Amino acid sequence: MASRSADRRARSGDAEPGLLRALALTLASALVWGVAHLVTGRRLAGGALLGCFVLLAAAGAVAATFFRVDIVELAVKPDWLSGIAAGILVLGLLWVTVVIRSYQLVRPGGLSLGASTAGTVAVAVLCFAVAVPVSWGAYSTYLYRDALTSIFKTGGGNGRPVDAKDPWNGQSRVNVLLLGGDAASNRQGVRTDSMTLASIDTKTGDTVLLSLPRNLESFPMPPGPARDRFPYGFTGDGAGTPGLLNEVYQYAEDHPDLVPGAHKNRRGPELLKATISGILDQPVDYYILVDMFGFADIIDAMGGVRVKITSPIPYGLRGDVLQPGDRVLKGKEALWYGRSRTASDDYTRMGRQKCLLRAIAKQADPQTVLTKFDRLATATKHAISTDIPQELLPAFFALSTKVKDGAQIDSLQFVPPLIHTGNPDFALIRKLADKAVTADRAKSSPSASPSASPTASPTEGGTRPVTGAPSPGSTRTPTNPVSLDEACPS
Structure with a gap:
């Protein structure tokens, strides 16, 4: 009996260093999928996981580098937001599964109750570290979609279908x-x-x-x-x-x-x-x-x-x-x-x-x-x-x-x-509004003349430039628009 007890203690002592190695491999697998599988000789499963990880990482890097504007525009499409939220949850579930399975593959046998409990707690903490940001991302996406659909309703632009290639329908x-x-x-x-x-x-x-x-x-x-x-x-x-x-x-x-x-x-x-x-x-x-x-x-x-x-x-x-x-x-x-x-x-x-x-x-x-x-x-x-x-x-x-x-x-x-x-004087209001908009339109035209700049406005007496933009505390109002960068103190 004493001999068997000593043998168990010996095996448990040999397993303790193996627990640290198992936890290190599990952490590595959480950072790069497939590491634990490859170390334990499961090359097919490990290669598949590693390939998926590399593909996801590469796709994210390419999208963030070359398609940033397109990705951000998806953030104002409710249907895409629903898909993104679901995708985040699926990714999180897969990630947690990889972590748990990796630990199962590399966990040493013969652990004492204390060591086994410590290993389980460490893996649970690691799963929690993965799940929290994933859950936050999915929840935030849901909140955003809810706010978006609450504020903006469907129905097209001014009663007409919206053409993705020309959403403004030719409007300048x-x-x-x-x-x-x-x-x-x-x-x-x-x-x-x-x-x-x-x-x-x-x-x-x-x-x-x-x-x-x-x-x-x-x-x-x-x-x-x-x-x-x-x-x-x-x-x-x-x-x-x-x-x-x-x-x-x-x-x-x-x-x-x-x-x-x-x-x-x-x-x-x-x-x-x-x-x-x-x-x-x-x-x-x-x-x-x-x-x-x-x-x-x-x-x-x-x-x-x-x-x-x-x-x-x-x-x-x-x-x-x-x-x-x-x-x-x-x-x-x-x-x-x-x-x-x-x-x-x-x-x-x-x-x-x-x-x-x-x-x-x-x-x-x-x-x-x-x-x-x-x-x-x-x-x-x-x-x-x-x-x-x-x-x-x-x-x-x-x-x-x-x-x-x-x-x-x-x-x-x-x-x-x-x-x-x-x-x-509504005639003056309309005239000045038209001048302001026309001057802004002319400014963006390559053939715009200096007198078409928003810093000058044609009047009956000629062209009068704006000198000194008014501050928010001033009631002086020129007959042409002034830049907010100049008007607002900074």
Whole structure:
């Protein structure tokens, strides 16, 4: 009996070093599939696993090097996202199976209970290390797809099928109405206090932002029921709606007969798009509405946004102040930065809002998006509504890449002293909007002349260049757009 016990201890002692070797081979197999199989003489299975691993790695490297844009464009295709999520889970399951099977092949016999338990725990930890990032990847893909399909609906572009080769249907520009909705707790409905038409060159990404003030009055309504009710311009409906441009959205929602056939939450956008199209004499293809309080959640999900404040801005209701200097603003602070009219005016606020959007666009880098993806997806889902269809997302993504990678972004605000909001000169508004868009189009043309540059605008007295772009705190408004890179402090 003593002899048999001693023999077992001897075998167990010989197996202990073998356990370390087995764990090392299992780790190697987790990093490069097939190692354990090849070491144990299973050449066919080992070669197959190694071949699959090399093929997957090579395919990933080639795709990341040569097809990066195509891969990123797949991220805005919901069907592909479903397949990617499923593929990630299958890959993770296969990977964990390889790890477990590798350990089974190289595990030595005769291990003591303690050594056997330690080996099993080590392999379980290794499987966990593989499963966690795989599960996170699949879950994030699901969250992203859910947010994408919640915000963007199917239905083609403007009622027509989207041609993958020509998604813009020959359009040289696409015009998107950017709306900031202020659904405050002390008021009923949504007021679109920020209204900007982004006219984007579909080839270069160069953009002109045409901004209308919230308090514009006496504007014409589009033909149909709206103009029938307000033949001489929008006048509102009593003290609650005195007739300002920011009331049109909610007025349409409250009066379905003005937009027959449109569903709830679509009546406002449709009437406002048509109204602004008439004011500017520019087509409005799509809209994006951002709820300003949801906007604060997006900024918090990013970890804040860095802006340069040039003068003190009152913050909150307790007398706090956003002091001048480089500041990282939290969501509510950024909301006040963009909305505050204390010691300033609507037009100064409009300038700050554009600079805030510019700062967010520049700071929403891939690292920020990836590390805070779940919070960003949830916040974005609840903050944004739009009529941009899913089918156009790849084209819009490619266009946004051009805008982010150095396209010129110019801004023109129709505010005093250029435009008197109480009695606007709509002929002048349309003329200046046309000049801004035409100048941007001419700038991207190889044959553009110097006078067609956005830094100069033809007037009755000749060509007047812009000298000194206004800051967000200035109310001076030139008759031609100015670059946001110059207008926003950095």
